[in-house]
Amino acid sequence: xxxxxxxxxxxxxxxxxxxxxxxxxxxxxxxxxxxxxxxxxxxxxxxxxxxxxxxxxxxxxxxxxxxxxxxxxxxxxxxxxxxxxxxxxxxxxxxxxxxxxxxxxxxxxxxxxxxxxxxxxxxxxxxxxxxxxxxxxxxxxxxxxxxxxxxxxxxxxxxxxxxxxxxxxxxxxxxxxxxxxxxxxxxxxxxxxxxxxxxxxxxxxxxxxxxxxxxxxxxxxxxxxxxxxxxxxxxxxxxxxxxxxxxxxxxxxxxxxxxxxxxxxxxxxxxxxxxxxxxxxxxxxxxxxxxxxxxxxxxxxxxxxxxxxxxxxxxxxxxxxxxxxxxxxxxxxxxxxxxxxxxxxxxxxxxxxxxxxxxxxxxxxxxxxxxxxxxxxxxxxxxxxxxxxxxxxxxxxxxxxxxxxxxxxxxxxxxxxxxxxxxxxxxxxxxxxxxxxxxxxxxxxxxxxxxxxxxxxxxxxxxxx
Ligand code: GLC
Numbered sequence: 532x533x534x535x536x537x538x539x540x541x542x543x544x545x546x547x548x549x550x551x552x553x554x555x556x557x558x559x560x561x562x563x564x565x566x567x568x569x570x571x572x573x574x575x576x577x578x579x580x581x582x583x584x585x586x587x588x589x590x591x592x593x594x595x596x597x598x599x600x601x602x603x604x605x606x607x608x609x610x611x612x613x614x615x616x617x618x619x620x621x622x623x624x625x626x627x628x629x630x631x632x633x634x635x636x637x638x639x640x641x642x643x644x645x646x647x648x649x650x651x652x653x654x655x656x657x658x659x660x661x662x663x664x665x666x667x668x669x670x671x672x673x674x675x676x677x678x679x680x681x682x683x684x685x686x687x688x689x690x691x692x693x694x695x696x697x698x699x700x701x702x703x704x705x706x707x708x709x710x711x712x713x714x715x716x717x718x719x720x721x722x723x724x725x726x727x728x729x730x731x732x733x734x735x736x737x738x739x740x741x742x743x744x745x746x747x748x749x750x751x752x753x754x755x756x757x758x759x760x761x762x763x764x765x766x767x768x769x770x771x772x773x774x775x776x777x778x779x780x781x782x783x784x785x786x787x788x789x790x791x792x793x794x795x796x797x798x799x800x801x802x803x804x805x806x807x808x809x810x811x812x813x814x815x816x817x818x819x820x821x822x823x824x825x826x827x828x829x830x831x832x833x834x835x836x837x838x839x840x841x842x843x844x845x846x847x848x849x850x851x852x853x854x855x856x857x858x859x860x861x862x863x864x865x866x867x868x869x870x871x872x873x874x875x876x877x878x879x880x881x882x883x884x885x886x887x888x889x890x891x892x893x894x895x896x897x898x899x900x901x902x903x904x905x906x907x908x909x910x911x912x913x914x915x916x917x918x919x920x921x922x923x924x925x926x927x928x929x930x931x932x933x934x935x936x937x938x939x940x941x942x943x944x945x946x947x948x949x950x951x952x953x954x955x956x957x958x959x960x961x962x963x964x965x966x967x968x969x970x971x972x973x974x975x976x977x978x979x980x981x982x983x984x985x986x987x988x989x990x991x992x993x994x995x996x
Contacts, residue, residue, distance in 0.1 A: 557767050557797045561776060564799065572785055573802060573823060575685065576752075578899050579638035580857055581890075584689070584827055584866035585628070586643050586834040587671065589614045589650040591871040597835030600648050600695055604710040607649065607696045611660060615650075619666045620873025625678035631875065633682045635883045636890030636897070641687035641754050641864060642675045644743055646835070647705070649696025653746075657738050660696050676747045687752030688743055692736065692770050692792070693759070699732040704763040720763060733771050737778060744782040753779055753786055758793035767793035767800075776800060789825075803862070810852060814859045814902065825862035828852065830879050836868040843878050846885035847929070850988040853897060854914040854927040860901045889987055892951035896925030896990045907940050910976075924993040925950070931983040935959070941975030943996050950990040 564572075590597040592614040600610050632640050645651050651661040653672035662671050672688070679686045694700045695707055702708050702723045712719040744750060755775070758765050767773070772792040779788060787802045794800025795817065803823040804815055814821045831843040844852070849865070856863040867879045875883065890897070900916040903924055909915035912930030917923070928936075938944070947956040961973035977991065 555766070555768060557773055557794050557800055559796065560798055561773055561794075562780065562799050569799070569802075573787060576639070576787055576803075576862065577823065577901075579685070580862050580897050580900070581637050581853060582639040582641060582685075582687075582825075582862065582864040583632040583635070583637040584641050584834070584864045585675075586646065586689075586836075586866055586868045587620075587873075588643055588646045588652060588835065589618055589648055590646065590835040591620070591869060592617050594836050594838040594871060596833045596837050596840075597646055597648070597868070598705075599835075601705055601707045601710060604707050606707060610648065610707075611650075611696070615660075615665055618662075618871065620671075620869070620871060621667065623667075623669075623671065623674070623869075623873025625671075625674040626681070628675070628869075628875065629678040629682040629684060631880070631883055632679070633684060635886035636894050637684070637865070637886075638898075639685035639687060639751060639864075640675075640679050641689050641752055642672065643689040643691070644672050645691050645694070645739065646689075647691045647693045647695055649691075649694040649700075651739070653743065655739060655742055657735055657742070658696075672743070672747065680748070685751040686749075687754055687787075688747075688750055689754040689756060690740060690743065691756050692775075693757070693765075694732065694736070697732050697735060699728045699730075699735070701727045701729055701732075701769075703759050703765055704761075705759050709763065716763065729769055736770070737775065740775065740778060741782070744779060744786075750783050750786055752788075753783070754789045755792050756789070757791035760793070765793070772800070773797075810855060811859060811861070814861070821860065823862075824860070825864055826852075826856055827864045827866065829866045829868075830882055834866050834868055836870050836876060843882075846882055846889070847987045849882060849886070850889055851914060851927070851929050854916060854925075854929075854988070857897055857900050857916045858902055858909070858914050885987065892986065893988075893990045895950060895992065896927065900925065906943075910936060910938060922995050924995065926977075926991040926993060928979075928983075928989045928991065931989065932979060934979055934981045935976055936979055937974040937976040941977070944977075944993055945996045946994045947977055948992050949984065950992045951984060951986045956991055 586597055590599055593599045596602060644653055649660060651658060654663040654670040655661050676686050702720055708723055770792055772794050779786060790801035790804045803825050806815060806824060806826045808828055815824045831840045833840045853863050867875050870876055896916050899920060900918045903915045903917035907915060907924060914927040914929055916925045941958055944958045947958055948954060949956060957978040959975055959978050961975045
């Protein structure tokens with residue numbers, strides 16, 4: 532009887548283990564932070580709404596996408612040998628970057644300390660593959676942190692958990708060596724990985740993260756990127772992600788962490804989700820619950836400097852993107868890929884200067900704002916944000932109307948004005964006009980000047996009754 536029980540237990544346990552082994556899940560909770568503590572930790576970020584992403588690395592030299600090494604299937608020796616001696620961003624002036632970001636209304640900045648190529652932009656002790664071993668010789672990360680802090684911006688580190696340089700990092704499908712495989716992928720990958728050892732890579736990665744989180748003062752955000760999923764991919768276990776997160780919180784308890792360590796199953800394995808290059812239709816949810824989110828977007832199609840890429844978004848498109856993000860309760864982090872000389876490219880500058888002009892007048896519609904309460908629907912061609920503390924609405928006129936903007940909630944408007952010049956906008960009750968004949972009912976709304984003011988996207992500030 533006893534023997535049978537033990538046997539059944541072993542079989543059951545084995546079965547369960549087998550199931551778990553198939554789809555191991557991270558713990559549902561990792562820390563004992565309460566919801567209120569978490570909300571407080573994230574308060575500045577939810578208020579600030581607008582940040583700058585900076586993708587700066589060796590890939591600025593070829594200048595054709597930060598994935599160039601993978602796209603062109605270049606092994607790390609060839610890549611490093613060719614580009615490292617050419618990387619001399621002599622015009623790099625972090626203070627200039629910081630001032631530009633600040634003027635554009637961005638409140639935080641996240642810099643790539645290491646991208647997938649594995650090249651380190653700080654003076655690490657873990658490898659020779661680093662910026663301080665180039666002719667340039669300076670610690671880019673240090674100067675970035677100092678300059679952005681001095682301008683009062685929050686600082687964040689992007690850190691690639693993938694690494695195409697380290698000899699122990701196992702080849703997965705994004706890896707440049709994977710692209711070279713011809714024929715049977717399984718056998719080829721097994722052969723490539725025979726002497727690679729993720730234990731050693733993890734040790735290296737943990738040391739790097741430790742350096743970054745202990746050597747540069749307070750870090751407000753860490754942006755781990757990313758877990759390639761599926762066949763020939765990786766999982767949270769490959770990164771020892773739970774421990775990596777614990778290490779992060781140990782050294783930077785207040786730091787916000789993105790959602791790319793494959794810890795979505797944990798309630799607190801991430802702080803915000805990161806829809807990339809897309810404009811979500813509604814406030815993103817996880818397990819049915821609306822969550823903090825940040826969309827990361829480029830000015831054009833590449834993150835790293837890309838000389839010949841030409842899908843640059845226009846200023847009005849970008850402003851709409853920002854307002855639309857805020858109208859769904861999210862943040863926008865907009866990316867600049869500095870050139871190999873260390874400056875922001877003129878096309879990025881043009882847009883950043885445009886943001887500076889626009890935010891100078893209109894930042895009230897962004898900071899501290901979120902989605903409007905349900906009874907306020909945005910009319911066609913507009914984007915509506917809401918400041919819950921002030922109880923004010925901000926109507927972004929993406930398509931400028933002709934003289935009159937019908938508004939369902941006109942009855943709730945106490946006073947309205949243009950944000951850029953503080954000039955009054957009249958609220959009109961429904962009155963029958965000659966034009967409104969037949970079944971057309973008179974509508975109430977806002978009376979606007981016929982000509983669009985000289986602002987990319989004009990904003991109307993609405994005080995409520
Ligand atoms: C992606 C890409 C990468 C970029 C990042 C930004 O995962 O691999 O090149 O850095 O997203 O969100």
